[in-house]
Amino acid sequence: MSADGTRGPAGPLIPPAPSATADVAEGGTRNGRIAGTRVGLTELGFGSSGLGNLYRVTPAEEAAAAVDAAWEAGIRYFDTAPHYGLGLSEQRLGAALAGRPRAGFTVSSKVGRLLVPNEHPRGLDTEGFAVPDDLRREWDFSRDGVLRSIEGTLERTGLDRLDVVYLHDPDAHWKQAADEAMPALADLRDQGVIGAVGAGMNQSAMLARFLRETPADVVMLAGRYTLLDQSALDDVLPAARELGRSVVAVGVFNSGLLSRDRPEEGLTYDYHVAPPELVARARRIAEVCRAHGTTLPAAAIAFARTHPSIINVTLGMRSAAQVTRNAELHRRFVPGDLWDDLRAQGLIRPDVPAENGRRRSPRCP
Helix, strand or coil, X not given: CCCCCCCCCCCCCCXXXXXXXXXXXCCEECCEECCCCCCEECCEEEECHHHHCECCCCCHHHHHHHHHHHHHCCCCEEECCCCCCCCHHHHHHXXXXXXXXXXXXXXXXXXXXXXEECCCCCCCCCCCECCCCCEEEEECCCHXXXXXXXXXXXXXXXXXXXXXXXXXXXXXXXXXXXXXXHHHXXXXXXXXXXXXXXXXXXXXXXXXXXXXHCCCCEEEEECCCCCCCCHHHHCHHHHHHHHCCEEEEECCCHHHCCCCCCCCCCCEECCEECCHHHHHHHHHHHHHHHHCCCCHHXXXXXXXXXXXXXXEXXXXXXXXXXXXXXHHHHHCCCCCHHHHHHHHCCCCCCCCCCHHHHHCCCCCC
């Protein structure tokens, strides 16, 4: 396939991207750029799994209001995936962004799970989304699967292009993802069809391999660089810094435990009920945060930016109220001395970088 959008030997028609992604959008400042590309991201991003009815139904009007609130808050980076609600998230996000200046926002989606007709529907999706199961997911990291997936996303969103495309959870598919999917994405990037390519996972070791062994520009790191888990310092974050690549941080609340001012029993950690020892540790961190005039969730958001390779924190949001709260938490001043104190008390690793923590200030995303 060529950059003018003509059909190549592997399949679908994908329209070409414009020559550049705008660095400044109306109403929101681009605070970071994926290294080596022209793709800009606001510091705070909108994760749209909730628009796909994750765990419970999100009414259509609530979903649209959430995107509107994000726009008003200056958020210009929106992430989605076919997996989220069997395409519902992509449909709703595209509809909510329709009419906005296309050069003024950045959208990422993912490949690896093709949506195909479900030959044996039982009524509801079985992978966590409150949607009918008339479609099912089929793992496919082949070149043809990548092209088919992107074409499906463009149809569902109504967008003319995607700015970033990630391989989605390729944990059990390294060879095909590295040998077929990533080269296919890199070809599209090099032709100017998409702006940046990468992988998104809940582990950090394989993300480091994608940075070191494939043409990935960026990785989406879920839950492995947080106030409770800094394991990414062992692999993907050093790789990103050494190679000059970028990281988007997601799951900074570890699915719930870090989302409250005072953590409670019964909150989740990585989608399971948090064990008592982790709840106790989170409470100790919360107490240190209070002593420094901030809160645990505000610090959880700010913590990711202590590492210089992390250019964005994306939070899952499904309502205007959640957007307003998260944007306010992101704007709160978090003093750099907090990280020093947490290191001194052994609550975060001693090798957490110090220099970036002091640049947080009370400003808009």
